[in-house]
Amino acid sequence: MSTGLNDNEIISQVLNGNQQAYAVLVNRHQNYVFTLSLRMVKSREDAEEVAQDVFIKAYKYLADFRGSSKFTTWLYTIVNNTCISFLRKKKLEIHSLDNEKVFELADNHDSGMRANLVEQKSRIGMVNNAISLLNPADAEVVTLFYQAEQSLEEMAQILGIEVNAAKVRLHRARARLKEKMETHFKEEVRNLN
Amino acid sequence: MDTQQNNEERLWNYIDGSVSAEEKKVIEQLLESDAAWKIKYKELLEVNELIKSTDLEVPSLRFTKNVMEEISKLHIAPATKSYINNKIIWGIGFFFIALFVGFLIYGLGQMDWTSGTESNITKNINKIDFSKFFNNTLVNVFMMINVVLGLFLLDNYLSNKRKSFRKEA
Numbered sequence: 001m002s003t004g005l006n007d008n009e010i011i012s013q014v015l016n017g018n019q020q021a022y023a024v025l026v027n028r029h030q031n032y033v034f035t036l037s038l039r040m041v042k043s044r045e046d047a048e049e050v051a052q053d054v055f056i057k058a059y060k061y062l063a064d065f066r067g068s069s070k071f072t073t074w075l076y077t078i079v080n081n082t083c084i085s086f087l088r089k090k091k092l093e094i095h096s097l098d099n100e101k102v103f104e105l106a107d108n109h110d111s112g113m114r115a116n117l118v119e120q121k122s123r124i125g126m127v128n129n130a131i132s133l134l135n136p137a138d139a140e141v142v143t144l145f146y147q148a149e150q151s152l153e154e155m156a157q158i159l160g161i162e163v164n165a166a167k168v169r170l171h172r173a174r175a176r177l178k179e180k181m182e183t184h185f186k187e188e189v190r191n192l193n
Numbered sequence: 194m195d196t197q198q199n200n201e202e203r204l205w206n207y208i209d210g211s212v213s214a215e216e217k218k219v220i221e222q223l224l225e226s227d228a229a230w231k232i233k234y235k236e237l238l239e240v241n242e243l244i245k246s247t248d249l250e251v252p253s254l255r256f257t258k259n260v261m262e263e264i265s266k267l268h269i270a271p272a273t274k275s276y277i278n279n280k281i282i283w284g285i286g287f288f289f290i291a292l293f294v295g296f297l298i299y300g301l302g303q304m305d306w307t308s309g310t311e312s313n314i315t316k317n318i319n320k321i322d323f324s325k326f327f328n329n330t331l332v333n334v335f336m337m338i339n340v341v342l343g344l345f346l347l348d349n350y351l352s353n354k355r356k357s358f359r360k361e362a
Binding site for chain 2 (some may be wrong): 151
Protein backbone atom coordinates (compact mmCIF):
# COMPACT_ATOMS: atom_id res chain seq x y z
CA MET A 1 0.00 0.00 0.00
CA SER A 2 0.96 3.70 0.13
CA THR A 3 2.89 3.46 3.42
CA GLY A 4 6.15 4.81 2.01
CA LEU A 5 4.51 7.97 0.73
CA ASN A 6 4.40 11.24 2.60
CA ASP A 7 1.13 12.77 3.82
CA ASN A 8 0.70 15.09 0.84
CA GLU A 9 1.19 12.26 -1.65
CA ILE A 10 -1.37 10.11 0.15
CA ILE A 11 -3.81 13.02 0.20
CA SER A 12 -3.42 13.38 -3.58
CA GLN A 13 -4.24 9.69 -3.96
CA VAL A 14 -7.34 10.01 -1.77
CA LEU A 15 -8.48 13.10 -3.67
CA ASN A 16 -8.05 11.15 -6.90
CA GLY A 17 -10.51 8.55 -5.69
CA ASN A 18 -8.35 6.04 -3.79
CA GLN A 19 -10.37 6.02 -0.60
CA GLN A 20 -8.43 3.12 0.91
CA ALA A 21 -5.25 5.22 0.96
CA TYR A 22 -6.87 7.26 3.72
CA ALA A 23 -6.39 4.28 6.07
CA VAL A 24 -2.64 4.95 5.90
CA LEU A 25 -3.17 8.49 7.14
CA VAL A 26 -5.46 7.26 9.91
CA ASN A 27 -2.93 4.62 11.01
CA ARG A 28 -0.11 7.12 10.90
CA HIS A 29 -1.77 9.84 12.96
CA GLN A 30 -4.34 8.05 15.12
CA ASN A 31 -2.15 7.90 18.24
CA TYR A 32 -1.40 11.62 18.09
CA VAL A 33 -5.01 12.56 17.49
CA PHE A 34 -6.23 10.17 20.17
CA THR A 35 -3.67 11.37 22.75
CA LEU A 36 -4.53 14.99 22.10
CA SER A 37 -8.25 14.26 22.33
CA LEU A 38 -7.84 12.18 25.48
CA ARG A 39 -5.87 14.90 27.21
CA MET A 40 -8.58 17.39 26.42
CA VAL A 41 -11.75 15.39 27.04
CA LYS A 42 -10.27 13.23 29.83
CA SER A 43 -12.14 9.99 29.08
CA ARG A 44 -11.05 7.18 26.75
CA GLU A 45 -14.55 6.55 25.38
CA ASP A 46 -15.11 10.22 24.61
CA ALA A 47 -11.61 10.59 23.18
CA GLU A 48 -12.18 7.65 20.83
CA GLU A 49 -15.45 9.19 19.65
CA VAL A 50 -13.84 12.61 19.18
CA ALA A 51 -10.80 11.18 17.39
CA GLN A 52 -13.00 9.25 14.97
CA ASP A 53 -15.05 12.36 14.36
CA VAL A 54 -11.82 14.27 13.63
CA PHE A 55 -10.74 11.79 10.93
CA ILE A 56 -14.21 11.76 9.39
CA LYS A 57 -14.28 15.58 9.24
CA ALA A 58 -10.75 15.66 7.86
CA TYR A 59 -11.78 13.25 5.09
CA LYS A 60 -14.88 15.22 4.24
CA TYR A 61 -12.98 18.50 3.93
CA LEU A 62 -9.74 17.06 2.56
CA ALA A 63 -10.11 19.11 -0.62
CA ASP A 64 -9.73 22.24 1.49
CA PHE A 65 -6.24 21.22 2.63
CA ARG A 66 -3.99 23.20 0.33
CA GLY A 67 -0.67 21.87 1.54
CA SER A 68 0.69 25.28 2.52
CA SER A 69 1.20 23.97 6.07
CA LYS A 70 1.89 20.51 7.48
CA PHE A 71 -1.04 18.08 7.29
CA THR A 72 -0.68 17.48 11.03
CA THR A 73 -1.07 21.20 11.79
CA TRP A 74 -4.29 21.23 9.75
CA LEU A 75 -5.44 18.00 11.41
CA TYR A 76 -4.74 19.29 14.94
CA THR A 77 -6.78 22.40 14.16
CA ILE A 78 -9.70 20.05 13.56
CA VAL A 79 -8.87 18.20 16.82
CA ASN A 80 -8.83 21.51 18.70
CA ASN A 81 -12.18 22.63 17.27
CA THR A 82 -13.84 19.24 17.69
CA CYS A 83 -12.70 18.92 21.31
CA ILE A 84 -13.87 22.43 22.15
CA SER A 85 -17.28 21.71 20.61
CA PHE A 86 -17.44 18.42 22.48
CA LEU A 87 -16.55 20.03 25.80
CA ARG A 88 -19.06 22.81 25.20
CA LYS A 89 -21.71 20.22 24.56
CA LYS A 90 -20.74 18.49 27.76
CA LYS A 91 -21.04 21.86 29.45
CA LEU A 92 -17.54 21.74 30.78
CA GLU A 93 -15.93 25.07 31.35
CA ILE A 94 -12.74 25.31 29.37
CA HIS A 95 -10.03 27.51 28.08
CA SER A 96 -9.68 30.46 30.39
CA LEU A 97 -6.15 29.85 31.55
CA ASP A 98 -6.61 32.15 34.50
CA ASN A 99 -9.83 30.52 35.55
CA GLU A 100 -8.99 28.70 38.75
CA LYS A 101 -12.42 27.08 38.74
CA VAL A 102 -11.49 25.17 35.62
CA PHE A 103 -8.22 24.23 37.16
CA GLU A 104 -9.98 22.85 40.24
CA LEU A 105 -12.52 21.10 38.07
CA ALA A 106 -9.79 19.27 36.23
CA ASP A 107 -8.03 18.69 39.52
CA ASN A 108 -11.04 17.01 41.04
CA HIS A 109 -11.89 15.17 37.86
CA ASP A 110 -12.44 11.48 38.28
CA SER A 111 -11.05 10.89 41.72
CA GLY A 112 -11.33 7.13 41.22
CA MET A 113 -8.94 7.31 38.31
CA ARG A 114 -6.62 9.47 40.41
CA ALA A 115 -6.35 6.81 43.06
CA ASN A 116 -5.08 4.36 40.47
CA LEU A 117 -2.84 6.93 38.93
CA VAL A 118 -1.05 7.70 42.15
CA GLU A 119 -0.18 4.05 42.48
CA GLN A 120 1.70 4.06 39.20
CA LYS A 121 5.30 4.67 40.01
CA SER A 122 6.91 4.84 36.64
CA ARG A 123 8.49 8.01 35.40
CA ILE A 124 6.38 8.13 32.23
CA GLY A 125 3.25 7.15 34.08
CA MET A 126 3.81 9.93 36.60
CA VAL A 127 4.10 12.63 33.94
CA ASN A 128 1.11 11.26 32.03
CA ASN A 129 -0.91 11.29 35.22
CA ALA A 130 0.17 14.82 36.05
CA ILE A 131 -0.86 15.92 32.53
CA SER A 132 -4.24 14.29 33.00
CA LEU A 133 -4.74 16.50 36.05
CA LEU A 134 -4.24 19.67 34.01
CA ASN A 135 -7.16 21.61 32.59
CA PRO A 136 -7.94 20.82 28.91
CA ALA A 137 -6.29 23.97 27.52
CA ASP A 138 -3.03 23.39 29.42
CA ALA A 139 -2.96 19.70 28.56
CA GLU A 140 -3.52 20.55 24.91
CA VAL A 141 -0.56 22.94 24.59
CA VAL A 142 1.79 20.59 26.41
CA THR A 143 0.75 17.70 24.15
CA LEU A 144 0.99 19.76 20.98
CA PHE A 145 4.47 20.97 21.84
CA TYR A 146 6.01 17.80 23.25
CA GLN A 147 4.19 14.83 21.77
CA ALA A 148 2.87 16.24 18.50
CA GLU A 149 6.11 18.21 18.03
CA GLN A 150 4.42 21.36 16.77
CA SER A 151 6.43 24.57 16.75
CA LEU A 152 5.18 27.68 18.53
CA GLU A 153 4.11 29.12 15.15
CA GLU A 154 2.18 25.97 14.28
CA MET A 155 0.62 25.90 17.74
CA ALA A 156 -0.50 29.50 17.27
CA GLN A 157 -2.15 28.50 13.98
CA ILE A 158 -3.89 25.51 15.54
CA LEU A 159 -5.18 27.51 18.50
CA GLY A 160 -6.01 30.59 16.43
CA ILE A 161 -3.87 32.89 18.56
CA GLU A 162 -0.69 34.97 18.22
CA VAL A 163 2.70 33.27 18.55
CA ASN A 164 3.49 35.23 21.73
CA ALA A 165 0.18 34.17 23.26
CA ALA A 166 1.00 30.55 22.42
CA LYS A 167 4.37 30.99 24.10
CA VAL A 168 2.75 32.40 27.24
CA ARG A 169 0.22 29.54 27.29
CA LEU A 170 2.99 27.00 27.04
CA HIS A 171 4.96 28.65 29.86
CA ARG A 172 1.92 28.70 32.12
CA ALA A 173 0.97 25.13 31.26
CA ARG A 174 4.47 23.88 32.04
CA ALA A 175 4.55 25.81 35.30
CA ARG A 176 1.22 24.24 36.30
CA LEU A 177 2.39 20.80 35.26
CA LYS A 178 5.51 21.19 37.37
CA GLU A 179 3.35 22.30 40.28
CA LYS A 180 1.06 19.28 39.79
CA MET A 181 4.01 16.91 39.76
CA GLU A 182 5.43 18.45 42.91
CA THR A 183 2.08 18.44 44.69
CA HIS A 184 0.61 15.09 43.69
CA PHE A 185 3.67 13.03 42.91
CA LYS A 186 6.11 14.29 45.50
CA GLU A 187 7.50 10.86 46.19
CA GLU A 188 8.05 9.99 42.54
CA VAL A 189 9.72 13.33 41.84
CA ARG A 190 12.03 12.80 44.82
CA ASN A 191 12.94 9.34 43.56
CA LEU A 192 13.89 10.78 40.22
CA ASN A 193 16.43 13.17 41.72
CA MET B 194 7.98 36.98 42.37
CA ASP B 195 7.64 38.69 38.99
CA THR B 196 11.39 38.65 38.48
CA GLN B 197 11.46 34.98 39.41
CA GLN B 198 8.69 34.26 36.90
CA ASN B 199 10.44 36.35 34.30
CA ASN B 200 13.71 34.49 34.87
CA GLU B 201 11.87 31.19 34.59
CA GLU B 202 10.34 32.30 31.29
CA ARG B 203 13.76 33.33 30.01
CA LEU B 204 15.13 29.94 30.95
CA TRP B 205 12.23 28.14 29.25
CA ASN B 206 12.86 30.17 26.11
CA TYR B 207 16.53 29.21 26.35
CA ILE B 208 15.64 25.52 26.72
CA ASP B 209 13.18 25.73 23.80
CA GLY B 210 15.83 27.44 21.69
CA SER B 211 13.59 30.42 21.01
CA VAL B 212 16.00 33.11 22.20
CA SER B 213 18.11 35.50 20.18
CA ALA B 214 21.86 34.94 19.96
CA GLU B 215 22.41 37.92 22.25
CA GLU B 216 19.98 36.63 24.91
CA LYS B 217 21.52 33.17 24.63
CA LYS B 218 24.93 34.62 25.44
CA VAL B 219 23.55 36.56 28.44
CA ILE B 220 21.83 33.45 29.82
CA GLU B 221 24.93 31.30 29.34
CA GLN B 222 26.95 33.87 31.27
CA LEU B 223 24.35 33.91 34.04
CA LEU B 224 24.39 30.12 34.21
CA GLU B 225 28.13 30.17 34.63
CA SER B 226 28.23 32.87 37.26
CA ASP B 227 24.98 32.56 39.19
CA ALA B 228 24.34 29.42 41.27
CA ALA B 229 20.61 30.16 41.66
CA TRP B 230 20.21 30.35 37.90
CA LYS B 231 22.13 27.10 37.52
CA ILE B 232 19.86 25.29 40.00
CA LYS B 233 16.71 26.63 38.35
CA TYR B 234 18.02 25.66 34.91
CA LYS B 235 18.73 22.11 36.06
CA GLU B 236 15.27 21.88 37.57
CA LEU B 237 13.51 23.09 34.42
CA LEU B 238 15.67 20.91 32.21
CA GLU B 239 14.57 17.88 34.23
CA VAL B 240 10.91 18.84 33.86
CA ASN B 241 11.50 19.30 30.14
CA GLU B 242 13.04 15.85 29.81
CA LEU B 243 10.23 14.32 31.86
CA ILE B 244 7.52 15.81 29.65
CA LYS B 245 9.41 14.72 26.54
CA SER B 246 9.57 11.15 27.83
CA THR B 247 5.80 10.62 27.90
CA ASP B 248 4.23 8.06 25.60
CA LEU B 249 1.39 8.43 23.17
CA GLU B 250 -1.93 6.86 24.04
CA VAL B 251 -3.25 4.16 21.74
CA PRO B 252 -6.90 3.94 20.66
CA SER B 253 -8.80 0.67 20.27
CA LEU B 254 -7.69 -1.86 17.65
CA ARG B 255 -10.82 -1.27 15.61
CA PHE B 256 -10.16 2.45 15.34
CA THR B 257 -9.00 2.59 11.69
CA LYS B 258 -11.68 0.09 10.65
CA ASN B 259 -14.39 2.19 12.29
CA VAL B 260 -13.19 5.35 10.56
CA MET B 261 -12.96 3.62 7.18
CA GLU B 262 -16.47 2.20 7.58
CA GLU B 263 -17.81 5.67 8.31
CA ILE B 264 -16.05 7.37 5.44
CA SER B 265 -17.15 4.71 2.96
CA LYS B 266 -20.60 6.32 3.18
CA LEU B 267 -19.20 9.79 2.52
CA HIS B 268 -17.96 11.83 -0.39
CA ILE B 269 -15.23 14.43 -0.19
CA ALA B 270 -16.81 17.88 -0.27
CA PRO B 271 -15.61 20.16 -3.06
CA ALA B 272 -12.98 22.68 -2.00
CA THR B 273 -14.50 25.88 -0.64
CA LYS B 274 -12.52 27.85 -3.20
CA SER B 275 -14.27 26.06 -6.06
CA TYR B 276 -17.76 27.30 -5.21
CA ILE B 277 -16.96 30.77 -3.89
CA ASN B 278 -16.55 33.03 -6.89
CA ASN B 279 -14.30 35.93 -6.00
CA LYS B 280 -15.50 37.87 -9.02
CA ILE B 281 -19.00 38.06 -7.53
CA ILE B 282 -17.63 39.34 -4.22
CA TRP B 283 -15.53 41.94 -6.00
CA GLY B 284 -18.57 42.87 -8.14
CA ILE B 285 -20.73 43.48 -5.06
CA GLY B 286 -17.94 45.53 -3.48
CA PHE B 287 -17.52 47.57 -6.64
CA PHE B 288 -21.29 48.21 -6.76
CA PHE B 289 -21.29 49.66 -3.24
CA ILE B 290 -18.23 51.79 -3.89
CA ALA B 291 -19.81 53.10 -7.10
CA LEU B 292 -23.02 53.85 -5.21
CA PHE B 293 -21.13 55.72 -2.51
CA VAL B 294 -19.13 57.72 -5.04
CA GLY B 295 -22.34 58.50 -6.96
CA PHE B 296 -24.02 59.87 -3.85
CA LEU B 297 -20.93 61.89 -3.00
CA ILE B 298 -20.80 63.45 -6.48
CA TYR B 299 -24.52 64.15 -6.38
CA GLY B 300 -24.21 65.76 -2.94
CA LEU B 301 -21.27 67.90 -3.96
CA GLY B 302 -23.13 68.90 -7.13
CA GLN B 303 -25.99 70.23 -5.04
CA MET B 304 -23.74 72.58 -3.11
CA ASP B 305 -23.74 76.26 -3.86
CA TRP B 306 -20.03 76.93 -4.21
CA THR B 307 -20.39 80.62 -5.04
CA SER B 308 -22.31 81.66 -1.93
CA GLY B 309 -19.29 81.87 0.37
CA THR B 310 -16.31 84.14 0.04
CA GLU B 311 -14.15 82.30 2.55
CA SER B 312 -11.70 79.88 1.05
CA ASN B 313 -11.49 77.72 4.13
CA ILE B 314 -13.18 74.39 3.36
CA THR B 315 -13.97 73.60 6.96
CA LYS B 316 -15.97 76.78 7.25
CA ASN B 317 -17.80 76.01 4.01
CA ILE B 318 -18.86 72.60 5.26
CA ASN B 319 -21.12 74.30 7.79
CA LYS B 320 -22.98 75.90 4.91
CA ILE B 321 -23.89 72.62 3.24
CA ASP B 322 -27.60 72.07 3.43
CA PHE B 323 -27.82 68.36 4.10
CA SER B 324 -31.61 68.51 4.14
CA LYS B 325 -31.45 69.02 0.36
CA PHE B 326 -30.41 65.43 -0.23
CA PHE B 327 -31.64 63.75 2.92
CA ASN B 328 -35.18 65.15 2.92
CA ASN B 329 -36.69 62.12 1.25
CA THR B 330 -37.57 59.15 3.49
CA LEU B 331 -37.04 56.71 0.65
CA VAL B 332 -33.51 58.04 0.05
CA ASN B 333 -32.75 57.77 3.77
CA VAL B 334 -34.02 54.19 3.94
CA PHE B 335 -32.07 53.31 0.81
CA MET B 336 -28.90 54.78 2.27
CA MET B 337 -29.44 52.94 5.53
CA ILE B 338 -29.91 49.60 3.73
CA ASN B 339 -26.73 50.26 1.77
CA VAL B 340 -24.78 50.98 4.90
CA VAL B 341 -26.04 47.78 6.56
CA LEU B 342 -25.30 45.72 3.44
CA GLY B 343 -21.86 47.30 3.21
CA LEU B 344 -21.10 46.36 6.82
CA PHE B 345 -22.42 42.86 6.20
CA LEU B 346 -20.15 42.52 3.17
CA LEU B 347 -17.15 43.74 5.15
CA ASP B 348 -17.94 41.30 7.96
CA ASN B 349 -18.33 38.47 5.47
CA TYR B 350 -15.05 39.34 3.78
CA LEU B 351 -13.13 39.47 7.08
CA SER B 352 -14.63 36.23 8.36
CA ASN B 353 -13.80 34.49 5.05
CA LYS B 354 -10.25 35.73 5.36
CA ARG B 355 -10.04 34.36 8.91
CA LYS B 356 -11.55 31.03 7.86
CA SER B 357 -9.18 30.62 4.95
CA PHE B 358 -6.25 31.37 7.24
CA ARG B 359 -7.39 28.73 9.73
CA LYS B 360 -8.12 26.23 6.99
CA GLU B 361 -4.68 26.72 5.57
CA ALA B 362 -3.40 25.90 9.03
